[in-house]
Amino acid sequence: MSFSSDLKTELNAIQITDPTSAFIEFFGMLKFRGSILIKKVHESNRIYYLISTGNPTVARRTYYLLRNIPNTTIETSYRINTYLNNSKSYLLKIGFLKIQEVFPFLKGQDVYSWDPYPIIRNDSAYFSDYLRGVFFVSGYIVDPKNSYHLEILEKDSRENIEEIKKILNNILRIKAGITEHKKGMKLYLKKSSDIISMLELMGSKIQLEKFEKIVGQRHIKSNVNRSINFTIANAKKIGKSSAVQIEAMTRIKERIGLDHLEKELREICDLRLNNEDLSLAEMGQLLTVPLSKSAVYNRMKKIIKIADEMEE
Numbered sequence: 001m002s003f004s005s006d007l008k009t010e011l012n013a014i015q016i017t018d019p020t021s022a023f024i025e026f027f028g029m030l031k032f033r034g035s036i037l038i039k040k041v042h043e044s045n046r047i048y049y050l051i052s053t054g055n056p057t058v059a060r061r062t063y064y065l066l067r068n069i070p071n072t073t074i075e076t077s078y079r080i081n082t083y084l085n086n087s088k089s090y091l092l093k094i095g096f097l098k099i100q101e102v103f104p105f106l107k108g109q110d111v112y113s114w115d116p117y118p119i120i121r122n123d124s125a126y127f128s129d130y131l132r133g134v135f136f137v138s139g140y141i142v143d144p145k146n147s148y149h150l151e152i153l154e155k156d157s158r159e160n161i162e163e164i165k166k167i168l169n170n171i172l173r174i175k176a177g178i179t180e181h182k183k184g185m186k187l188y189l190k191k192s193s194d195i196i197s198m199l200e201l202m203g204s205k206i207q208l209e210k211f212e213k214i215v216g217q218r219h220i221k222s223n224v225n226r227s228i229n230f231t232i233a234n235a236k237k238i239g240k241s242s243a244v245q246i247e248a249m250t251r252i253k254e255r256i257g258l259d260h261l262e263k264e265l266r267e268i269c270d271l272r273l274n275n276e277d278l279s280l281a282e283m284g285q286l287l288t289v290p291l292s293k294s295a296v297y298n299r300m301k302k303i304i305k306i307a308d309e310m311e312e
Contacts, residue, residue, distance in 0.1 A: 002143065003141060003142070003143040003144065003207065003210075004139075004140050004141045004142075004143075005057075006206075006207055007141060007199070007204060007207040008057050008135070008136060008139075009057060010204055010205070010206050010207055011061075011132055011135070011136065011202060011203060011204060012057050012060060012061045012064075012136075014132070014203050016064075016065070016068055016129075017068070019068060019069055019070055019102065019103075020103065020126070021125070021126065021129045022065045022066075022068035022069050022129075023065075023069050023103060024116060024119070024120065024126050024129045024130050024133070025065055025129040025130065025132050025133035026062065026065040026066065026069065026133060027111075027114070027116055027130065027133065028116075028129070028130040028131065028132065028133025028134040028136075028137075029058070029061075029062060029065075029133040029134070029136060029137045030049075030111070030112055031116070031134070031160055032133075032134045032137055032138040032152070032153075032154055032155075032160065033137060033138070033155065033156075037051070037052040037053070038050070038051055038052075038112075039052075040112070046095060047095075047096075047110075048093055048094060048095050049093075049094045049095075049111070049112070050091065050092070050093055050094075051091070051092045051094065052089055052090065052091050052092075053089070053090050053137075054087060054088065054089050054090070056088070056090065057136070058136055058137060059090035059092070061136055062092055063076060063092060065133075066092070066094060069099075069102070070102045071096065071097040071098055071099055071101070071102050072094065072095070072096055072097070072099070073094070073095040073097065074092060074093070074094055075092070075093040076090070076091070076092050076093075077090075077091045077093075078090045078091060079091070096111055099111060105119060116130060117163050117167075120167070121163075121167055121171070124171075124172070124201075127167060127201075128201050128202060128203065131164070131198075131201060131202055132202045132203060134152055134164070135152065135202060138152050138153045138154065138155075139151065139152045139153075140152075140153075141195070144192070144195075144210075144211050144214040144215060144218075145214055145218075148189075148190055148191065148192045148195055148215075149188065149189070149190060149195075150188065150189040150195045150198055151186050151187065151188040151189075152164070152186070152187045152188075153181060153183060153184055153185075153186050154184050154185045154186075154187070155183055155184040156184065158178075158185050161178055161185045161186075161187045162178070164176070164187060165177075165178055165187055168198075172197070172201070174189065174194045174197050174198060174201075175189070175191060175194050176188065176189055176194070177189075177190070192211075192215045195211065196208065196211060196212060196215070199211060239277070241280075242272070242276050242277070242278075244304065245272055245300055245303065245304065246272060246273060246276065247307075248303055248304040248306075248307035248308075249269045249272060249273060249303060249307070251307045251310065252269075252303070252306060252307050252310065253269075255310055256310065258270070261303075261306070264299065265299060265302060265303055265306075267287060267288065268283070268287075268296065268299050268300065268303065269303065271283055271286060271287065272300075279293075280293045280296040280297050280300070281293040281296075283296050284296045
């Protein structure tokens with residue numbers, strides 16, 4: 001199974017005892033739909049919602065949530081799609097009986113047309129429930145071994161995706177972006193710390209721990225690679241500088257001899273010609289009178305200058 005599937009399986013096991021939390025998570029599924037199909041029907045002067053999904057995890061979660069919402073009737077069934085490798089399609093017929101009496105915040109509104117944002121904007125726990133429902137039907141997360149990326153797809157309305165982005169960015173300080181997609185609008189997270197906060201917000205523990213472990217391992221590997229690259233680059237720099245210095249000293253030695261140099265410059269030349277791989281700082285510590293890196297550098301410049309003037 002993929003990391004995303006494992007995450008949804010874990011979220012599916014989260015227990016809910018508060019009817020409002022169950023309703024808000026279910027409403028997140030209704031609002032974004034994603035992997036479910038919704039149809040509103042009238043029968044015997046009553047309104048029913050028909051929800052169809054081919055995802056068994058979504059079907060189980062939907063059924064569990066509805067069982068925790070008072071005054072709700074549920075009829076479940078499934079059919080075999082012979083033209084799609086005998087895959088199952090799950091159907092839930094849902095009826096709400098005087099649901100406004102259970103949840104006064106609906107204020108006589110139809111369940112599907114209710115605006116949840118005034119509530120979830122001011123309550124991070126309810127926003128967590130809503131976000132979990134949204135992710136079940138429209139969310140996806142890439143395996144962190146490959147890259148850091150979490151996304152939520154909204155097929156119908158930019159308004160819903162914008163509202164979630166505002167809450168994440170402005171209230172929870174989770175940096176989310178929005179981009180256009182051929183199927184709608186996509187909200188995405190790219191930073192590992194933001195994705196970790198998102199997983200924690202939705203109630204994940206197992207996959208959150210795995211994600212953090214992988215991030216830590218990648219961070220260590222990145223630091224090691226950075227250190228190796230720095231060492232290699234530094235070695236190349238030392239080698240290049242050393243070659244220039246040795247070339248200048250060789251010219252002086254062949255033309256006039258190193259004995260014509262001042263004592264401190266002659267000591268530098270002897271040390272460099274016998275230790276091509278030493279850095280300037282290391283050379284400074286090996287001199288009769290130890291010098292700083294900058295002091296050794298200045299003496300090297302004098303030697304190179306003498307060689308150049310001698311050529312002229």
